[in-house]
Amino acid sequence: MEDGRQSVTRVTLGALFIAFLKVSLLGFGGGLVWARRITVEQGRWISEEEFADILSLCQFMPGPNVVGIAVCAGAMLRGLIGAIAAASGFLLIPWTVGFSLGVMVLHYAHLVVLQNILRGVSSVAAGLLIATGIRMLMPHRHHLQAIVVAALAVGGIGFAKLPLLVVLFSLAPVSIAVAAFTNAKAQ
Amino acid sequence: MNGHSIIIALTARLALLSSISFGAFPTVLPDVRTFVVTTHGWMTNQDFADFFALAQAIPGPNMILMMSFVGWKVWGIPGAIASALATFGPPCVMYFTAYRLWDRLRAASWQRILRAGLVPVTVGLVIASGTVMARAADVGWQAVAVTLAASVLMLLTRLNPLLMLVAGGVLGGLGLL
Numbered sequence: 505m506e507d508g509r510q511s512v513t514r515v516t517l518g519a520l521f522i523a524f525l526k527v528s529l530l531g532f533g534g535g536l537v538w539a540r541r542i543t544v545e546q547g548r549w550i551s552e553e554e555f556a557d558i559l560s561l562c563q564f565m566p567g568p569n570v571v572g573i574a575v576c577a578g579a580m581l582r583g584l585i586g587a588i589a590a591a592s593g594f595l596l597i598p599w600t601v602g603f604s605l606g607v608m609v610l611h612y613a614h615l616v617v618l619q620n621i622l623r624g625v626s627s628v629a630a631g632l633l634i635a636t637g638i639r640m641l642m643p644h645r646h647h648l649q650a651i652v653v654a655a656l657a658v659g660g661i662g663f664a665k666l667p668l669l670v671v672l673f674s675l676a677p678v679s680i681a682v683a684a685f686t687n688a689k690a691q
Numbered sequence: 692m693n694g695h696s697i698i699i700a701l702t703a704r705l706a707l708l709s710s711i712s713f714g715a716f717p718t719v720l721p722d723v724r725t726f727v728v729t730t731h732g733w734m735t736n737q738d739f740a741d742f743f744a745l746a747q748a749i750p751g752p753n754m755i756l757m758m759s760f761v762g763w764k765v766w767g768i769p770g771a772i773a774s775a776l777a778t779f780g781p782p783c784v785m786y787f788t789a790y791r792l793w794d795r796l797r798a799a800s801w802q803r804i805l806r807a808g809l810v811p812v813t814v815g816l817v818i819a820s821g822t823v824m825a826r827a828a829d830v831g832w833q834a835v836a837v838t839l840a841a842s843v844l845m846l847l848t849r850l851n852p853l854l855m856l857v858a859g860g861v862l863g864g865l866g867l868l
Contacts, residue, residue: 528751530853536817537852560809561793563816566712567782568754575786580794587787591779598751599775603759606745610760617864622748624837624863626828628855630821631841637818638846641811650811657815662822671819672812680808687804 515549515581521593523547524574528598535570535594537632540640543577550577552643559640563672570594649686653679698766698773701727705758705777710785723761733765755779834868 523542527535536559543550550558558580562572571594578590644650653675660671704726708719720743727733739761746757755778762774796802825838841855862868 531750541852556810556813557793557806558790559817560806560813561789562786563813564809565782565785565789566710567785568752568779571752571755571779571783572786575783576790579787579790584787587783587790591783595752595755595775595779599755599759602749602751602756603763603771606749606756606760607763610741610745618748619744620866620868621860621864623828623830623834624859624861624868625856626824626859627834627837627863627868628841628852628859630825630828631838631843632845632852632855633821633824634818634838635821635842635845637814637821638842640814640817644811644814647811650807650814653811654815654818657812658819658822661816661819662826668816672816675812675815676809679812680805683808684804687807 515547515586517582517585517589519547520578520581520586520589524578524590524593525597527570527574528594531570536573537629537636539570539573539577540636549581552640554580556640564676649679649682653682697731697733698762698770700731701733701762701765701770702773702777705762705774706781709778710781712782723758727761727765734761738764752779829868831868833862837862837868 524539526542527538530538540555544552544555558573558576559569561576562569565572571591574590574594575587578586578588580586582589641651641654644654657671657675660666660675661668705723708722712719724736724739728736728739742757742760742764745760746753749756755775758774758778759771762770762772764770766773793802821842825835829835829838837859841852841859844850844855845852859868
């Protein structure tokens with residue numbers, strides 16, 4: 505399975521479990537920021553390119569994308585058992601803790617100060633997510649068509665408020681066609 | 692409906708919805724609400740909204756947690772576990788199968804083209820979801836400034852993002868945002 509992969513670090517199952525446990529617990533408002541930080545920047549288990557690949561694949565699949573990142577990263581590094589280790593890390597402990605905690609505090613869900621804290625955290629989380637996207641775009645900064653497509657996606661969802669599926673399924677074919685054309689021209 | 696058929700109905704519904712939740716689980720939330728509040732009357736709208744807010748507040752697998760609260764309300768702990776499994780099980784199998792397929796065909800030249808085409812879309816969607824989150828959370832210019840500051844600090848420094856999240860929570864808790 506590891507044919508064609510550039511990074512060949514042997515990652516232990518325990519490390520995978522812990523990595524996605526962290527992604528899960530730190531992942532306020534979506535674990536994507538942390539998934540990339542831990543697997544690409546800190547661990548160097550997965551290349552920038554491979555991470556973008558995995559995320560593209562997960563965007564087109566139903567379900568929670570970050571769980572998908574865990575499954576695919578685990579599968580990439582250690583096959584089926586790796587996928588199970590990563591997904592378990594992401595789910596088991598955070599689910600148990602979060603569920604018990606949640607059932608206990610359901611009575612306090614209306615506290616204003618709690619809501620204010622959450623809003624502050626969300627504001628920061630939004631900024632982190634934007635920065636993660638910009639970082640992922642950096643390797644492609646010399647490809648004009650990539651910048652244009654990314655800008656259209658941002659504009660379509662962030663500003664024109666089109667539904668995700670509309671943007672995904674209208675922009676993707678165009679972008680693929682442009683890539684095919686560029687590829688044909690290069691050969 | 693007796694207990695068993697209730698939990699089977701809920702689990703089957705969640706498994707179906709998680710299998711078609713293209714663009715992440717929030718896209719099918721309206722359908723879950725209709726099913727558990729309007730169709731079956733298992734909980735009130737307020738319960739449903741509280742579960743949503745709470746799941747957002749707890750770090751971890753938010754939507755899976757939210758569905759667990761829904762299952763818990765319907766049928767206690769077994770309901771919570773069944774709902775969690777139904778929410779992440781089917782997508783996990785699909786993710787794994789799709790990844791294997793994708794990996795096997797890695798050398799194909801069409802895959803390189805596909806990849807080159809898809810990555811900019813994906814990256815654009817990441818930035819877009821950041822702006823959508825910001826729009827929901829940032830009610831005033833102070834909050835917008837916090838979002839921008841977090842973005843810039845993340846790009847230009849090696850500051851731990853956790854510190855930034857804590858700082859955001861403190862500013863919010865003090866009523867400054």
